[in-house]
Amino acid sequence: IMSLFGEVPQATPVAVFKLSNDFKEDPNPMKVNLGVGAYRTDEGQPWVLPVVKKVEKLIVADNRLNHEYLPILGLPEFRSSASKIALGEDSPAIQESRVGAVQCLGGTGALKMGAEFLRRWYNGNDNMKTPVYVSAPTWENHNSVFANAGFKDVRPYKYWDAEKRGLDLDGFLGDLETAPKHSIFVLHACAHNPTGTDPTHVEWMQVAEVMKRRKLFVFFDSAYQGFASGCLDKDAWAVRNFVTQGFEMFCAQSFSKNFGLYNERVGNLTIVARDADNVRRVLSQMEKIVRVTWSNPPSQGARLVAITLNRAELFAEWKDNVKTMADRVLLMRASLQAKLQALGTPGTWDHITQQIGMFSFTGLNPKQVEYMIKERSIYLMASGRINMCGLTTKNIDYVAKSIHETVVNVQ
């Protein structure tokens, strides 16, 4: 019998997950996984935040809680406290009641909802042809999220300067100047993935000036707030500055990394609009999109985050846990850079400590990456991206020596 799915081709697996899979199957005892972006302790283990464990116990013990449906837009106390984290408690936008939020499934879900809304409602209906700009390079799923939401024109904007291993500011500003008016730009709020290279405050203000003048749409992706510098407010500087500048914008927030709640899919789409009436109408249309995608979001993770953010001692403990993670990453950065320097590895390695957040764009080329994987069982992305969290005091010598060997022997 002819199958209806006889013609369905085998799809290529998502690269980052294939990498983890290959790592799992590697029998080499020295193997190191510098692939997928999840925090690891110095023992190379996943870390459930102490505050999360505490709040989980509270939830299980509370017999008044049940598993009823959340509202379509999610848990109200989660949405408002999550937006406060991004915008600051004293944000003028919040005080003026022009902030709305949609609880979503992780940062991906928040991007998805924002994208779907924009395609339908931004700048007149039907924005299939409105250009969406994502940084070159960017998190690989950005392209898919927007394409899948119906945008036919997803383009790169210059960002990473491979030669100088830093931000290509001129290229970035140039693309902002030449982008068609009303184009949508996806900006990384902090700890750029995959390069770890963020604009300085002055550079952000230059970006904002062009975007305002040319009426470009601001869509922040904030997946690492707190994780980059260890300080929530510092990491939110760009987002808050843009709000002060008067932009209407979206900010997709993820609590996967800073709460370690990866698999509970906790995300929030924060919406800053000109006034409360606009927020109201926007949210009403968001509800319709949510309803045909997942109806209402999952309860557990949002509950956990809401309880934590709304209780002073728990909030303080969370900030402390976040700092613990950020500090370990900073330590590994400093350590790796120092070792490479001590080994006399050809090239400059300052970018390791200058870059920020979970990832580092090492500058290793695809051949060198292949060598690292095949010959040293050190798994990293073909782009040369490494997850600093995969480094520990026990494996850092091996990794440093391997990078050295690779750079010297493979061009």
Place this chain on the structure above:
Amino acid sequence: LQAAVAGQLKTYEHSWWSEVQMGPPDPILGVSEAYKRDTNPKKINLGVGAYRDDQGKPYVLSCVRKAEAQIAAKKLDKEYLAIGGLGDFTKACAKLALGDDNEVIKSGRNITVQTISGTGSLRIGANFLSRFHTEARDVYLPKPSWGNHTPIFRDAGMQLKAYTYYDPKTCGFDFQGALNDISKIPEKSVIMLHACAHNPTGVDPRPEQWKEIADLVKKRNLLVFFDMAYQGFASGDIDRDAWAVRYFIEQGHNIVLSQSFAKNMGLYGERVGGFTVVCKDAEEAKRVESQLKILIRPIYSNPPMNGARIAATILNTPDLYKEWLGEVHGMANRIITMRELLVANLKKEGSTRNWKHVIDQIGMFCFTGLKPEQVERLTKEFSVYMTKDGRISMAGVTSGNVGYLAQGIHAVTK
């Protein structure tokens, strides 16, 4: 600072969202929201299909609490699930629907992915069909069907058509009408079937009728999409409620199937569901799986753990599973009892209408036969909240409010 900000804002002549219209409230979930705003102490919420105990309270299953305690003791990490979800869950989910010994599972020719409850499952299914089932764009829904089916398929790019299903004259199944319509459906079209406890009517085909439908659907070469949101909830028996699904597969239909654990495990807000494609063979299942992942990733990357972990624990732990079967049976029984009580009370009120359908219908919902104007009166005058199509959620009926409900229904129908 405020003045400075306002000054900045004035540089925008307009808002990006000035043209965004106010969206209408969701017809089903909107009912609950209206109910919440009502201050009448006698108000009854018969809107959304969420089970309530006889005190009208949400019911957290005992097996769920036990599973949660077990899980908490295990101190598991929170690492991302695979795109297709928790393996322990998806395997058990397929077994629950198809039966432990099903040949499909044994030969590995099904792919089952974890989804965001029933809605998420339908959406992934719709997206998959839209992308890969290119010979036909039409999805045939029973008339009527769950209100959210249409917007889901439409948003995924499919076209919606309908086949006769409900007979308003009898408040029952229009079997001949269904067969007539189905016989005219163009080949390769998708036909949606509610596996059990049809939503919103509560009207299910009898086994002999299912057999004829299966036969006709095969003759017409249609792609069957089963929506099973109430397994266990309809008759109280898991296997009985899955009978139609299993029969179709036995007859050689390679179906696609959506499952929800919102109602039968009371895991509503945890969003636990599954989407299954029954393929020709294991090799095809692998290809289909790879494409499902490509569809899922740009929506939410990977599914939430908590609910799936609870469901898997229950399904895979013998005494929890046994307890669960008992609790599902209990919930179904309470519904059946309420149906009987409602009819008895209507008779007591002096109603001379035929209310037999209230008892004949099955599952959480009852299609009362009330017209929109009557529903409006019932809501305005009695604070009884239900959807405009006359559907009531029997789960919202209790021994405490059934008398008042009967009063209201009688008042608007006499």
